[in-house]
Amino acid sequence: MVTGIDCSKDYFDVAVLRDGKVTFSGRFSNNSEGFTSMLPHVDGTHVVMEATGPYYLQLACFVHNSSIRVSVVNPLVIRRFAQMNMSRAKTDRKDALMIASFAQMTNPQLWEPPTEAITRIRNLETYLEGLKQRRGMLYNQLHAFQASGVSEESFIKEIKEDLKAYDLKISSKKKDIEKLIAENFGEMAENIQSIPGIGPRNTSMLIITTNGFNTFENYKQVISYFGLAPRVYESGKSVKGHSHICKMGMGQVRKTLFMAAKSAIRFNRPCRDLYERLRTKGKSYKVAMIAAVNKLIKQVFAIAKSGKPYLKLAA
16 A cells, blocks of 8 residues: 655645555644644555655654654655546645655655755755845845945944854854764765865755755666756657756755856866766756756765765876
8 A cells, every 4th residue: 555645834645555545534733733633644654645744754753753664655656646647626635646646656765864964954054045045135235225326334333243243153053064964974975075066065955955965876866866866858850959957946956056167167077077978079057067966966975875986097
């Protein structure tokens, strides 16, 4: 038997399938009381849900801790499955049923909850990104006020003081993250940072988003997970479109990796050689950069799994 769960902020819908037939469907509050009420209906099944922001995590952990098999899948995978089945209805109940149908057909990989250390680092990373965004908004306001030429000096001074306060907070949180990474993933982080182009921020992002690479069997899975797998539109000899990447969330990770790749094509010989070869063949800058990013991911995965530092090639 399989169970599909569609999560939202305040509630979640459940659909249980056995041999293709619905044996239970219902809605529960997305809290501990709802989890407990749901449990008898899903015991002994394979529970599958989407990675819907922060709303699925507590439920997924509850199901896992109740010794029930649980899988967490990318929402885009379910969307593609629904399109393949020509489903037009879009309700939470229908979504739960679609997830259950997907689970019955594909038997997705089992999910493991993030470690306590990973959860703490993720929370700090989320807070850090919020600080950066708020600082950016404040800086833009300062620039606009200064450009207008009509703001009071005391007002400008106050904003500058607020910016300094944000800078101190941002610096403090970066140090907290680096400390947690060093305490829990010290050797892995040191080895990954031995790769030319990879710095502390890249390392932190890669470790926390992959749960220390524990749930991946090969680098291609990591590339797909980050939404960097290329898609080529081609039909016959006449219909050809531009190559794109499968953007499935992970936007901040992709941004971080692209910045790392810019450094890698200067100092990382395999990345540089690949980038230059593609550009020589007439490939666009974006296509060559995506290839360099994926080469970098391949290197990171190999180093993380080997437990050994990167052996730098002669320039």
